[in-house]
Amino acid sequence: xxxxxQFVQYFLSHRHVTVELIQKxxxxxxxxxxxxxxxxxxxxATHMLFTFYQFAQTAKEGNPRVLTExxxxxxxxxxxxxxxxxxxxxxxxxxxxxxxxxxTLDLTKIFGAPFSVAQFLQTAMDHEIHHKGQLxxxxxxxGHETLPFFIKRx
Amino acid sequence: xxxxxQFVQYFLSHRHVTVELIQKxxxxxxxxxxxxxxxxxxxxATHMLFTFYQFAQTAKEGNPRVLTExxxxxxxxxxxxxxxxxxxxxxxxxxxxxxxxxxTLDLTKIFGAPFSVAQFLQTAMDHEIHHKGQLxxxxxxxGHETLPFFIKRx
Numbered sequence: 001x002x003x004x005x006q007f008v009q010y011f012l013s014h015r016h017v018t019v020e021l022i023q024k025x026x027x028x029x030x031x032x033x034x035x036x037x038x039x040x041x042x043x044x045a046t047h048m049l050f051t052f053y054q055f056a057q058t059a060k061e062g063n064p065r066v067l068t069e070x071x072x073x074x075x076x077x078x079x080x081x082x083x084x085x086x087x088x089x090x091x092x093x094x095x096x097x098x099x100x101x102x103x104t105l106d107l108t109k110i111f112g113a114p115f116s117v118a119q120f121l122q123t124a125m126d127h128e129i130h131h132k133g134q135l136x137x138x139x140x141x142x143g144h145e146t147l148p149f150f151i152k153r154x
Numbered sequence: 155x156x157x158x159x160q161f162v163q164y165f166l167s168h169r170h171v172t173v174e175l176i177q178k179x180x181x182x183x184x185x186x187x188x189x190x191x192x193x194x195x196x197x198x199a200t201h202m203l204f205t206f207y208q209f210a211q212t213a214k215e216g217n218p219r220v221l222t223e224x225x226x227x228x229x230x231x232x233x234x235x236x237x238x239x240x241x242x243x244x245x246x247x248x249x250x251x252x253x254x255x256x257x258t259l260d261l262t263k264i265f266g267a268p269f270s271v272a273q274f275l276q277t278a279m280d281h282e283i284h285h286k287g288q289l290x291x292x293x294x295x296x297g298h299e300t301l302p303f304f305i306k307r308x
Contacts, residue, residue, distance in 0.1 A: 014280070034188065034291050034294065034295055035291075035294040035295045037294060037299045038291070038294055112307075112308075113307075123305070125280075126168070126279075126283050126304075126305065127304070129280050129283045129284050129287065130283050130284075130286065130287040130290075130304045131287060132284065132287065133283065133284040133285060133286065133287025133288045133290075134287045134288065134290060134291050136284075136287075136288060137188050137189070137192070137288050137291040137292070138291070140188065140189040140191060140192055141188055141189045145191045150280075150281070150284045151277070151280065153266075153267075154266075
């Protein structure tokens with residue numbers, strides 16, 4: 001199995017759970033915040049989808065320029081956004097070669113240090129898992145009691 | 155840097171944040187639950203501390219027996235538990251050799267598949283990050299507004 005295939009499997013083992021949680025958020029709860037200083041459910045979900053896509057673009061292009069750009073999206077349905085961005089991100093990750101994973105990204109300006117693409121993509125996974133953990137609390141507070149395990153393998 | 159040193163650095167980059175969040179939980183909020191079906195703050199914190207320790211023991215011993223055991227603890231102060239279990243876990247992780255990371259753990263009965271120690275420890279990290287994300291929401295709901303970044307590097 002190529003490194004890209006292995007990584008896509010790892011990505012989807014968490015992203016499928018993210019998508020399942022996003023599907024539980026009804027449009028009338030998009031503005032739900034667990035605390036006044038929290039991100040709203042909609043902000044949290046789009047932050048996760050957009051960030052991983054931008055990390056994958058950076059891994060592919062080798063240029064952190066996209067990380068400072070704001071994604072403009074007319075689509076407001078979180079379920080559709082989850083589907084579209086998961087597919088776009090998966091396609092980008094699948095296009096990486098084994099050598100790409102060893103490339104160094106100059107992220108000194110943004111993260112204070114250079115990263116290999118492999119390390120950088122692990123940080124993207126950590127970011128996804130971190131916010132997915134929060135999403136579990138949001139969805140439970142919305143009244144959902146039967147929730148998936150935090151990883152979906154196989 | 156050995157694989158153990160690299161992994162301990164990765165572990166602490168998240169665990170230091172976990173400990174910082176645990177320190178914000180006052181004893182009178184130990185029973186706080188964001189939703190009726192959630193773990194209480196105390197259950198969540200101890201679950202994180204005990205689970206990583208048991209994963210590290212399993213990685214070291216090569217035997218998943220400890221994963222089915224319940225840790226009996228008389229200490230009830232979460233700050234002390236965080237300190238003690240972080241130290242015990244770090245010591246175990248530091249004792250792993252580069253070869254240990256390549257060993258296969260027979261986890262078919264528990265997880266449905268064999269894992270390399272490296273994969274197994276990545277799952278321990280994913281578990282820590284997942285629940286730490288939840289802890290951020292708990293602590294924010296307790297009224298804390300100035301919270302650390304989700305990774306603490308260097």
